[in-house]
Amino acid sequence: MNPRLARWLVNGALFGCAAVAVLPLLWMLSASLMPAGSASSLPPPLLPAQPTLDNYRALFARAGMGRYLLNSLVISGAIAALALVCNLMAGYAFAKLRFAGRERLFRALIGALLIPAQVAMLPLFLLLKYAGLINSYAGAIVPGMATLFGIYLVREFARSVPDELLEAARIDGAGEWRIFVQIMLPLLKPIMVTLTVFTFLAAWNDFMWPLIVLTGQEHYTLPLALASLAREHSEDTELMMAGSVVTVLPVLVLYLALQRHYLQGLLLGSVKG
Template sequence: MSPRIAKALVHGLLIGAVLVAVFPLLWMLSVSFMHPGEAGSLPPPLLPSHPTWNNYQALFVRAGVGRYLFNSLAISTAITVLSLAFNLMAGYAFAKLRFAGRERLFRGLLGMLVIPAQVAMLPLFLTLKYMGLVNSYAAVVLPAAATAFGIFLVRQYARGIPDELLEAARIDGASEWRIFGQIVLPLLKPIMVTLAIFTFLTAWNDFMWPLIALTGQEHYTLPLGLASLAREHAQDSELMMAGSVVTVIPVLALFLAMQRYYIEGLLLGSVKG
């Protein structure tokens, strides 16, 4: 087989794989513009006969999806900001600061990575109930404010910061907070972007923990809101597809816009570690 034929075959397989992966998303978008019942006809149409915005209008006017969208944005943003603050400080401390029990504590932190999150949900829920935080934004935000994975990711990247640079700043009389704010944070920018994207996407798509912690519909996030609507409009595929588009498009656009920094940060973190 000639190199040209082999190259064309590889490209063809890659294009085919992309089409298989993208087709469900494109069809979801197409169905969201169809009239009620149109997607259920046989054979299923690929494109709407007469595109309409009625499904999106129904979502925001009658179904209250605007409230769910605001909740998801508020919770995901708060989790991202807090996660960046705590994970960056903790990761830098494990990488560059010396304190008693650092290695043992970090090994214990690594052990948490292999424990399924579902194991901790019951004691975490009981703790939040005792504190009176159940059915509040804090019940979702606080448990995600710092994660073992985020600390590990920052620590691996921060280990690549030269010790000589930090020592020179200390000799010049800089405090630890000034060193962290003016020297360390600019050097951690790639991993900050990576961690921010990863955390926001995880918080936005989370379903299990908000389902447990949020008991009132006024606090529902988009995934919970759509699940609630699905029970009421099980046969309205077009409306559900419109809700799925509202859920997917923001995070998909964010990831596509920032994917270069996301992948770069992951690769640099693995190399520096």
């Protein structure tokens, strides 16, 4: 086959796949700008005849979406920050520090990845109940403070740092904390961005755990608020599309802004690990 023709076929197939993925999002944005009832007509219009922001005004005025947006920002931001600290320290310890049972403990952690997260939800809920953390921000944040995948990701990336570099620092009198902060952290910047974006996106989009632990509506995150909105306004398609846009837009902007660093961290980790 002609190489130029093959290139056109591949690019055309990729463009088609991208269009299939993007078109529903574009229609969601378009429907959120339509007047009430417009999106339910047959056939549904692709573009709003009279664009309006009334759905967004109603969303923040009547549905209280501003509070839910703040809740999602607080919970997701706290989880991303705390997980970054915990995963970095644990991953560095498993990669560069020598202690009894290190490899056995790490293999046990990797084996735990095979256990579905849903299995641990009931005992985790009971532990938080005994600690008095149900229906609180802490109850939604604490389980995400460290992740097995995050520890594994940092460990594999940290193993690429030469041991001779750390030994030279120890010979010069640097302590372990100073080595971690001044030598390792600058070298781990690509994986730090990747881990932060990955953790923030996972926390932002999480529906099951907040549904279990947050019993009061004042603590709802955006996914919970959107589900509640769908129950109360099942026929108001335009309002629900506006809620979907508010839910998707922040994480989409974050991912697009940090996409290069995110992919760089994943690729470097896979190559060097």
